[in-house]
Amino acid sequence: MKPAQHNELMKTRLPKMNTAKSSSWLTTDKRTESILRNALDGTPINQQDAEHLLSLPEDSTAAALLRSVGNYMARKRFSNTAFLLGQIGVDMAPCDGGCAFCAFAKPHTTIQPSTLSTEEVIARCEGFARGGAQGVFIMTMHRFGFDWFLNLCASVRKAIPAELQILANVGDLELSQLTTLREAGISGAYHVCRLREGVDTRMSPVQRRATIERILEAGLDWYNSCEPIGPEHTARELVEQIWLGVELPCRQHAAMRRFPVPGSPLFAKGQISLARLAQIVAVIALATLARRNLASIAVHESNVIGLLSGANALYPEAGEPRAEEQDPNWREDGFTSALWRQSKEITTADCRAMLALAGFGFGPSIRPSLGRHHFGSPESSRSSLPPSQDSHSFTVKHS
């Protein structure tokens, strides 16, 4: 290829940059500088500061500086340790939640109902434990059989290593149900009042928040996230959603971008870049500086840019690959967020490699790499879809 042709090609591939004011492009505005200086001194940003930081163009040097400060402060605060929390979708069916972004929503889904056996859930938990995960999210649709879920969790709890925490990611629950889950050995619950809850979903923001308050009242750890983020969400909307996890004591805050699910009403909106996701991670890191209860900040889908901007936790979608998974004909039931993006599942080995690339030490229960597999190698991940549909593109966490 001739150099001129190459330059033309690069122009089409590179994102459009703000080159109108090339002299100011390399500087930050005074307000950004002041906010970041205060944050470096340990002062959490307020909502107005957060809105300003989220309004910065993602390709500006000011946004790069924000990500750098988020990275620095999070590493200092979390002693440069990181965590893995696995995902197991145990019950898959067309979901009454009807979320306009979700692969399972009844109005537009094509999935068939399926449920994992207890033995399969235990085997997957063991795979996550072998890969060094600290906990595992057990995920269902919005509506699920409580007694079935309770029995499943109780059986799994007895069978898996004591240091692997079980975390529920299910629909809205009553206080008595949450207390029962805690007594059965569940440590915490992921629950989110989503962006545009009640508009893009059929659920009530009041009910979602009430469940979060009950999670805390039941003595469970609350896992929160700013999700599912799309390009249409304004800085103000993001701030309001993030702040629920600043005002209430979450154990983990997070940011997750929306994967555009083909056939879903929000498909045409597209998705945000990893740089934008990392900018939101950095804002979460600086907004929660004073929250002593916060043990980690996650970025989903797992990626290194987020880990270099304030995140110290990832959600692997599969544990250490087992021998049978090396068979090209091997297929798996159930779901993880890989199903949403129609891509390979990201394993614990992949996530450990990302943590190493980002310069993290492993958390207390994260063991040294046990697998033969490395991030990016074809055998380190697996797919339930034809190779033509595989890609390491992007994801959504549900419920």
Ligand code: SF4
């Ligand atoms: S995001 Fe959760 S509640 Fe909404 S449709 Fe999907 S599975 Fe159901």
